[in-house]
Amino acid sequence: MRNAAGATIRLALAVFAVSISFAAAVAAQEISVQGIDADMKILVDKFTKENPGAKVNFRVVSYQSILESLPVQLASGQGPDVSMVADWGGLARYYLNLRPYVDAKYFEREFAAILPPMRGEEPRGNAINGMSGSMTLNGAFVNVTLFKQAGIALPGANATWDDWAAATRKVAKATKTDMAMEMDRSGHRFASLAISYGAKLVDENGNFVADEGLKTAIRKFVQWHREDVMPMDLWGAVGGATHRDNFQDFLNGKVVFYFGGSWTLNKMDSEVGDLFEWMVPDAPCGTSSCTVMPGGGAMVAFKHTRQPRLAARFLAFLAREDNMRAAIGNRVSIPVATTLVETGVEYPGASAPLREALASFTRQVPKIPPAAYAFQGWRYQRAALNSMTTRISQVLTNELTVDAAVAYIKKDVDLAIQAARK
């Protein structure tokens, strides 16, 4: 009887030990991943099929959650194992360096442009902090129908911002359109204009640069508002860091030229259709370059993960050419990886204008200067963007002069850096 009881206890202990080790084994193959795109589930399912035993808990979150909740989660040592991030450089201190786990040469070749900005304060290091299959780009949308109605030729491939301002003003006047040009109230959008006019924004030591390029861009921007080329409803109507867009104006044919970004392409296709002819022109030029700011999300793993190998394997899987090609084709987005930019991507189901617009956006990728990537990956980029938005609006309402605004932007960013480092 005593033997039977002992055997039962031993059996129970053995079962318990096996179940513990099994649970541990299962846990050892499990990661949590979050993104904003439900389509990623297709790739997650494919990954788990190719990696039996690996479990990926995928959840879709809002973009706002990525911007506001994720930094707080990471600051408190929480958060998923892998996530999409929007603030590439700002969160770099939390990223897992994938170099020991992935084919480093492949990552360096395919993501050469985005790896330095993802290193945050150490852009010249050799860390591989993540990948980005697709990107968003700032860019202009032009109502071609209004140009045709006005009988005015579209500015050419190397047209400057001034050329566009002059042409759209004429078109708006001839067609009695409400507005000639509009730009989202966003420091990121304004940075495209500033870099085109030679603004460096951030130097090699990670300090903000308030140079003549920035001043010139602000002067032009203010002048366009004073001349009614741009309405006050966006930059002149609100204060602080508030983001505001009026893309609805472009959809409703109330503006000739709208400077927004590639994320509205699907909206253009579905809501405008063939109501009017539209196009995405080449990036307007300044005195320094013809460029737009890159943006969008990157996928990263975090240092706090207990499964660095699996997290890295998952990111390497996302970075595989066939997977990136399929994801970009489905999502109708702009590729980042060198091979895809060079060879192009098929967009099954996309309309002709949409395909043309995507091709136009993709053509801008190689033109993006290092300054734009450096600024995009800078840890204190948000401080600069918020300050630019705030101070430029103050110039528009005559609270500040351009020179004072530039001095304030510099001071705001320096104080933000100082406060963060304090």
Next chain:
Amino acid sequence: MTAINLQWSDRSILLLRQAAALPARLVEPLMVVLQKVLGVARLPWVFLLPNLVVIALFSVLPVLINILYSVTGSDNLYPSERHFVGLANYATLLECQNYLDPSTCSRDLFWRAVGNSLVFVPVQVAVMIGVALLTALILNRRIRARAFFRGIFFFPVMLSPVVVAMTWVWLLQRDGALNGMLGSLGFARVSWLTDPARAFKWSIFVTVWAHMGFYMVILLAGLQSIPADIYEAAKMDRASPWRVFTRITLPLLKPVLLVVFILAVIRSVQTFDEIYVLTGGGPGSATKMIVHYIYETGFAVMPRNYGLAAAASLMLGAVLFVFTALQMKLSRGGRDA
């Protein structure tokens, strides 16, 4: 049949009484022990304890945490990862060569927000109380559909401030309803929110529109508490309406008016949501108020400067504390009278 019903009714009352007494019976032994241990004088603290715990957790602790953040620096969230900086955050906020010229201050936007609030609060409170009093006086008279109008004026109070502000944005924007109406009447469109002075006035209007109903109800209750025979006596003496208002209504309404005044000032200083949605503090910084500055500094701008935001909020808290103490004193005085 009625007798049976009564019996049932009596029984159910009895059952309910027994059920209600059950918790008291259950805790009675514990109370006896506590009374023996603590004594009768200290026993009330036991009853106050649940409330004290709630107040400590949700009021005192956040204030203490706020103080801790205000004397520490860095953009780290965990207090253990933040460094002690003493009163540096307060000094940064107060650093100014000329307080009348915000551009000479280290944090010019804070002082612009202070300046805006100093204009906004008195004007908004004066308009608020004036309109609320006028409405209460009208709705205190025997007019047609009085209950309907009372409901209508109170309705905005029940709406979310964001809903209120969004509604007014749609009305006031370039292609909004107001410009649509002006256009249909042959007038030119007006930029209601892009002109700093106009945007400031609309901020006052929208906040008054949204909260006036609340104060109107308090004043209405105050008006109804004034004995009718005083008015009848005044009528017999052929006192003019203005004299009745200045010599009877206003003096007797004074305690209520004081409470309304203090509440309105506190609410006005705290104004944030409606203006944030309506103008985002703009154009420029024309409608940026103190709470807006605190929000932007602590939560909207990266890297987040929790220390500076905490220092600014504690300074605002000190101002509100003065008003709250005043309100408590006045309301107590009113009650004693």
